[in-house]
Amino acid sequence: MTGLAVSPTVIRQAAPALWQDYFQLMKPRVMSLVVFTGLTGLICAHRPMHPFLAMVAILCIAVGAGASASLNMWFDADIDARMRRTRGRPVPSGKVQGADALGLGITLSLFSVGLMGMAVNWLAAFLLAFTILFYAVVYTMWLKRSTPQNIVIGGLAGALPPAIGWAAAAGSTPLNAWLMVLIIFMWTPPHFWALSLYTSEDYGAAGVPMMPVVKGPKSTRLQILIYSLLFVPVAILPAFTGLGGHAYLAIAAGGGLVFLVLAWRLFKSRAGEQISDARTDDGLYGVKADARAARNMFAFSILYLFSLFAALLAEHAFRWSPA
Amino acid sequence: MAKRELTPEEKARNGRNIALALGLIAFVVIVFITTIVRLGGNVVQRTF
Numbered sequence: 001m002t003g004l005a006v007s008p009t010v011i012r013q014a015a016p017a018l019w020q021d022y023f024q025l026m027k028p029r030v031m032s033l034v035v036f037t038g039l040t041g042l043i044c045a046h047r048p049m050h051p052f053l054a055m056v057a058i059l060c061i062a063v064g065a066g067a068s069a070s071l072n073m074w075f076d077a078d079i080d081a082r083m084r085r086t087r088g089r090p091v092p093s094g095k096v097q098g099a100d101a102l103g104l105g106i107t108l109s110l111f112s113v114g115l116m117g118m119a120v121n122w123l124a125a126f127l128l129a130f131t132i133l134f135y136a137v138v139y140t141m142w143l144k145r146s147t148p149q150n151i152v153i154g155g156l157a158g159a160l161p162p163a164i165g166w167a168a169a170a171g172s173t174p175l176n177a178w179l180m181v182l183i184i185f186m187w188t189p190p191h192f193w194a195l196s197l198y199t200s201e202d203y204g205a206a207g208v209p210m211m212p213v214v215k216g217p218k219s220t221r222l223q224i225l226i227y228s229l230l231f232v233p234v235a236i237l238p239a240f241t242g243l244g245g246h247a248y249l250a251i252a253a254g255g256g257l258v259f260l261v262l263a264w265r266l267f268k269s270r271a272g273e274q275i276s277d278a279r280t281d282d283g284l285y286g287v288k289a290d291a292r293a294a295r296n297m298f299a300f301s302i303l304y305l306f307s308l309f310a311a312l313l314a315e316h317a318f319r320w321s322p323a
Numbered sequence: 324m325a326k327r328e329l330t331p332e333e334k335a336r337n338g339r340n341i342a343l344a345l346g347l348i349a350f351v352v353i354v355f356i357t358t359i360v361r362l363g364g365n366v367v368q369r370t371f
Contacts, residue, residue, distance in 0.1 A: 015331060015335070016331055016332045016334075016335035016336070017335060017339065018335050018338055018339070019338045019339045019341075019342035019343075022339070022342070050360050052356055052357070052360050053357065053360060053361075056353060056357060059353075111350070115350075115353070115354075115357075118357075119353075119354075119357040119361070
């Protein structure tokens with residue numbers, strides 16, 4: 001190697017920023033999942049709501065999620081530059097200045113919370129503001145760099161959108177709304193730890209104390225199994241609280257069984273113990289043979305959560321009545 | 324007079340400006356429609 005080896009935190013100069021680069025700051029893929037769970041909460045509330053105001057509420061949730069993602073990209077640029085999965089993001093790749101990401105995040109936060117409060121209601125606006133602050137300040141600036149429990153506690157931010165949606169429609173958040181929050185909250189640790197088992201080299205290089213880096217792969221696999229055993233009953237619970245129907249019960253129980261089987265297989269595997277990088281490309285799904293159990297768990301966890309909320313959405317959408 | 328070819332920087336800035344303008348117009352339209360929806364029939368039924 002020659003002098004090409006430079007500090008990975010050096011932000012490269014790149015071509016002038018396109019509007020698409022600013023859009024990428026908002027993590028559109030994460031935003032789409034947040035919109036989906038927020039919409040499910042809004043529909044499950046079963047309150048008459050003007051369709052335009054429902055659309056504004058969902059837009060505010062989407063923009064709020066984009067705002068917190070932009071703040072995350074600003075603060076985490078040094079970490080992102082060291083990781084294969086994230087080094088192509090707009091700030092570490094030099095397409096967008098960090099200060100611009102910060103400005104976009106603050107502006108969109110103010111717009112989304114203000115519009116939610118004035119157009120929909122202030123409970124939904126408060127929950128949205130809390131979610132943005134929790135993700136940007138508590139998770140990004142504090143937990144992520146300081147504890148292996150970062151994604152456990154920080155997962156609350158990603159779990160709150162159904163409660164925001166419910167609050168937007170009903171002006172209140174009953175237990176069933178918090179049950180949806182609890183489902184995503186309990187789902188987060190096995191989901192992210194499965195991913196971090198085959199990306200731990202990245203996290204280690206970046207100095208992020210993810211569970212496999214701090215406690216090792218064996219402890220992580222055990223904790224994934226324990227969280228999975230706690231999560232699946234929680235996922236089935238809505239079928240007994242009036243939130244989910246028969247279709248939901250079938251999907252939650254059937255999918256939950258597969259979830260537990262995959263968690264057991266992951267526990268028995270040697271995923272995370274490979275010395276070299278477990279991935280075969282820069283994406284999330286191409287992995288070597290010994291990391292497949294972790295990859296399978298990660299991929300199925302997304303499908304399972306999506307199926308749970310799709311079932312709730314389908315069961316309630318037919319009963320929803322616009323104002 | 325022949326039109327000057329825009330530099331990549333100018334093209335990128337034009338794109339950003341158009342995106343910002345569309346975003347602001349969308350915000351104004353949303354606030355306007357929200358006002359109409361929230362006021363609803365109260366505007367017609369108000370007492371002078």
